[in-house]
Amino acid sequence: MRVRVPHFDFSGSSAHWLPKAGEFAQLLNANSVVIPHLERFLNKVMAKAASQITGEDAESKRVRSDIRTFIKQESCHYAVHGSFNQMLIRDGYDRLPEIEARIAAHYERLIRTKSLPFLVAYCEGFESLTPPTGEGWFNGSMDRMMRGADPTVLAMWRWHMMEEFEHRTVCHDAFKAIHGGHILRTYGWFYQAASFSRMAGWVYRYLLEVDRQQMTKLEIERSRQNAKRSVMGFASPMVRAAPRILSPGYSPRQIAEPEGWAATRDLIERDYITKSADPAGA
Template sequence: MINASNAALGTGEERMTVRNMPFEFLPRSQSWNTDKPEFAHIVNSASLAMPYLEPYLIKSMRKARPLIKDAALEAELDKYIKQEATHYRRHKEFNDTLSDKGYTTVAFLEQRLADDYAKLESKRSLKFNLAYAEGFESMALAIGEMLIEDREYLFGHSDSAVASLILWHFVEEIEHKNVAFDVFDHLYGSYFWRIVGLVYATSHIFWRTGQGYRALLKEDGLWKSTSSRWRLLKVLGRVLGNIAPKWLRILRPGYHPQSVKDPDWGIAWAAVFDTGTENMAQLDTRRLSEAVPAGEAQGVNS
């Protein structure tokens, strides 16, 4: 029996596992979350960034690697890169289904994101780009905690493959939560630049995500709907309200992501996957209190 309270993701290189998740994204309906189409488009818009954001992070980290003088950190960085490469490839597969469903703004939104990250890579210093990477990863840790804590409300009764994609991604964001911080601290150790990276990355990603979900909601004919706008405000209020205290703790001068406890559900999920379970890409969204599908849930206490 796997008990989440006794399990651990490990430390250093052992924390991270590169998982080949067998997602299959089927266009079963226009929205993968018919109960919360507004939240679905927030997620869709954020997903559009991943095939451009994560390669940018990888390139920044690869430029930093020859400067690192710590073998353990080098090993962590290599596994971080492998996890991120897997993430953006799976998100690209999912994003392509949005185009296949007829969302005509997807190509424009993707090109704008590609241009953003190409400019950051070519015009900004390595110090700035690593600060951005650290800012994004600290924010991703906060978002991952929020998604796991509120998973039943946000993903309940939604498309299993998409819910699994997002939760898988953020379980792994939590696994590699220390790497970008440690790389930036190892090379620069600047509190000022760490906060610059956090504020810039948060502002940039939230800005582009907002533009994206508005465009997608317009295509669905929901943007001018009063009831849809109210549902959007409610879900944004809930999401941002849950993230805010987690984001604010990053501002502390003594902050380190290692101090953030790994969520029990994420630990249980990782432990079951590591036994060889193949159904982790098909979470039962009717019972997300469990970390695995109904047929596999025996032996997991979440």
């Protein structure tokens, strides 16, 4: 696990960065709008968790050190998505800040009202879903759809999912150290899945509403079908993985590196990483 500081320049990008699948691009854009709020929340919760894992044994030290690296990786993620999201606002989706205020309020309310074990379970729930979602970015299964995509936006998602895969054990270990109960873990998982889908749905419907202002009736009908297919395609790896994730013996350590993950990491590091920080020395 390493901290990488990438350079992505979105000045030449647009919301319609994926010509073969416009509705799928908007679904990813909707995820991108929620991400900075979610990841700031993850960092606050994980910093609090680290302060409660006080043991001087090797395992506690390792978990605290992993959390420090996790926080740095997530900080890079939300900074990059923040600049991508600014591009969306410039591109004509100027009501996004109103929706973002509602998203920010959700996370503020959680921090204010929920216990630390619940908050860590919520974070662990989100992080458990990034490996199944991420796989398609590495193993070639999305390559056909991504033909003709804006290379900068494509690289952003590949970089982010590659690091999500890399730090997949951190929230799981933190939850085990803080609480570990299966019922709370399951409750946090469903709670976060419902919250994230609801908020990404607000953004997605708005982005599509703006796009459809320029469409004919027939195009709108086609766009509705494409949107439905996009949501099903996006959700299906998570739905398939859910029974395994929710089983009492689940550990993200059981998940092997997907085919193409290391090659994706090497390409991203070659082309987009200007500097990387050694977590041990940071």
